Amino acid sequence: MRSPLRALTVGFALTCLTVVGTTSTAHAADGQLTLSSGSASRTILYDTCQPPRQFPFQQFQIDAFHNQPSPGCQALLINQAGASTVLCVGRGTVPAEFRQVRLVQLQPGTAPPCGFGTTSTG
Structure with missing residues (x-):
């Protein structure tokens, strides 16, 4: 199980x-976008x-993010x-x-700001 994750990590x-x-x-x-899972x-x-x-991003489950986009940019999943x-x-x-x-x-x-307890917007 670690081998595919290691290969994915190296590829990323x-x-x-x-x-x-x-x-x-x-x-x-x-700009910086961090996607996390555990x-x-x-x-x-x-x-x-x-x-x-x-x-x-195949075979990577995402639970949370920290999105700091460049001016005039947005990130989509x-x-x-x-x-x-x-x-x-x-x-x-x-979500x-x-x-x-x-x-x-x-x-x-332009992406909206995150609010308290906000999930991503769609």
Whole structure:
């Protein structure tokens, strides 16, 4: 069971390095999205959402998130059925129907702020 998770972690780390590698060393990434499940988490760092970018997240269940988007950007979760939801800005929990996420998409748009006890908005 650890071997597929380790392979997923390594693959995700390489994806993050690719995204982070596109930023210059003098400029830190403006956007950050952290998706978590229990003690495991995945973080996407980015400077822009133009053009929109997609990150596959197969076999990773998400319970919570911390979304700090770049200005003018929003993060979407796309589930196995193809439905999507926009994540609010801040911290929140993921609705049950989006915990088995297939893709994370960063695209132009404005996400609402998270409120007290808020789940992601759709």
